[in-house]
Amino acid sequence: MQFPPQTTLLEIEEGSRLMPKFDERSLIPCITQDHATKDVLMMGWMNAEALALTIETGLAHYYSRSRKKLWKKGEQSGLFQHVVALVIDDDQDAVLLRVRIDGGASCHVGYRSCFFRALTRPGPGTDFHLTFLEKEKTFDPHAVYTTDQQGNPLPPKA
Amino acid sequence: MQFPPQTTLLEIEEGSRLMPKFDERSLIPCITQDHATKDVLMMGWMNAEALALTIETGLAHYYSRSRKKLWKKGEQSGLFQHVVALVIDDDQDAVLLRVRIDGGASCHVGYRSCFFRALTRPGPGTDFHLTFLEKEKTFDPHAVYTTDQQGNPLPPKA
Numbered sequence: 004m005q006f007p008p009q010t011t012l013l014e015i016e017e018g019s020r021l022m023p024k025f026d027e028r029s030l031i032p033c034i035t036q037d038h039a040t041k042d043v044l045m046m047g048w049m050n051a052e053a054l055a056l057t058i059e060t061g062l063a064h065y066y067s068r069s070r071k072k073l074w075k076k077g078e079q080s081g082l083f084q085h086v087v088a089l090v091i092d093d094d095q096d097a098v099l100l101r102v103r104i105d106g107g108a109s110c111h112v113g114y115r116s117c118f119f120r121a122l123t124r125p126g127p128g129t130d131f132h133l134t135f136l137e138k139e140k141t142f143d144p145h146a147v148y149t150t151d152q153q154g155n156p157l158p159p160k161a
Numbered sequence: 162m163q164f165p166p167q168t169t170l171l172e173i174e175e176g177s178r179l180m181p182k183f184d185e186r187s188l189i190p191c192i193t194q195d196h197a198t199k200d201v202l203m204m205g206w207m208n209a210e211a212l213a214l215t216i217e218t219g220l221a222h223y224y225s226r227s228r229k230k231l232w233k234k235g236e237q238s239g240l241f242q243h244v245v246a247l248v249i250d251d252d253q254d255a256v257l258l259r260v261r262i263d264g265g266a267s268c269h270v271g272y273r274s275c276f277f278r279a280l281t282r283p284g285p286g287t288d289f290h291l292t293f294l295e296k297e298k299t300f301d302p303h304a305v306y307t308t309d310q311q312g313n314p315l316p317p318k319a
Contacts, residue, residue: 004285004287006289007289016270017270018291019278019290019291019292019293020289020290020291021280021289021290021291022289032190032204034192034201034204036201040199041198041199041200042199043192043194043201043257045250046190046192046250046255058280058283058284058287059283059284059285061283061284086283088279088280089279089280089283090276090278090279090280090294091276091278091279091280091291092203092204092275092276093268093269093270093272093275093277097204097275097276099201099276110251111251112174112175112251114251117250117251117255118248118249118250118255118257119251120177120248120249121246121247121248121249122179122216122246122247122248122249125216125217125219125244125247126216126217126219127162127217129162129216131164131165131178131179131180132177132178132179133176133177133178133179133249134177135177136248
């Protein structure tokens with residue numbers, strides 16, 4: 004699958020043709036959102052191959068920067084992401100995937116979303132304390148994964 | 162404002178202390194979401210100064226890669242983003258801002274969200290045709306901006 008090249012600013016920003024812009028590392032950032040709840044689940048990266056496979060198969064594929072390889076989400080965990088819509092931003096340098104997720108969870112730590120902690124007392128004197136937004140994990144990563152995100156064996160369960 | 166340094170994987174991924182990881186360009190990606198509708202509005206970048214100012218003032222600040230300078234969202238347009246929550250992902254290398262937006266719009270092209278177009282016929286034989294998700298612009302960029310995102314004068318209205 005060959006993506007159309009970027010043309011004029013007007014066509015990129017206001018036109019009706021997908022012309023994704025990959026950065027100097029040949030990657031495009033991808034925000035993944037739960038189609039039903041609209042929660043943001045994760046942020047990942049795609050190279051041209053991952054974006055093409057996502058479009059062709061309807062299943063989210065990413066590029067792992069740490070493992071330097073294509074990564075089909077759910078391959079190890081079974082938590083596949085089914086693409087409902089592939090949305091592009093104005094200058095076509097960021098992708099938003101709206102997905103249905105198998106198992107209702109997405110984050111390798113075990114939470115529904117990777118964004119499970121928030122700074123609760125912002126301001127000049129912040130103590131950088133994070134509050135957990137999800138009370139408990141949706142799944143036990145030790146029951147789902149045998150290796151960490153870098154492909155190393157998971158450490159013993161705490 | 163000095164951010165805590167990243168420590169162990171366990172503390173980064175499961176701890177309750179903000180330890181943001183800036184990339185090799187000293188930037189961290191930021192997803193911005195409408196707090197009320199949960200629509201994803203934009204994806205931007207922050208350097209340490211932009212993240213610190215966002216936390217200190219409660220107004221979203223970004224770093225413009227094209228203009229190579231700090232950028233207080235709304236400075237030119239008046240469409241300020243008021244931070245409701247600053248959420249961090251598992252490995253603390255991506256920020257999610259939940260915001261209230263003045264004027265109900267965010268995108269410099271005039272739409273509510275920068276993600277206003279989607280690929281509607283994915284599959285192996287896609288024609289890359291994008292469908293507009295917003296029927297009309299929320300504001301006229303010519304009434305709001307005098308320069309484009311690179312700081313150049315806006316071209317005459319089409």
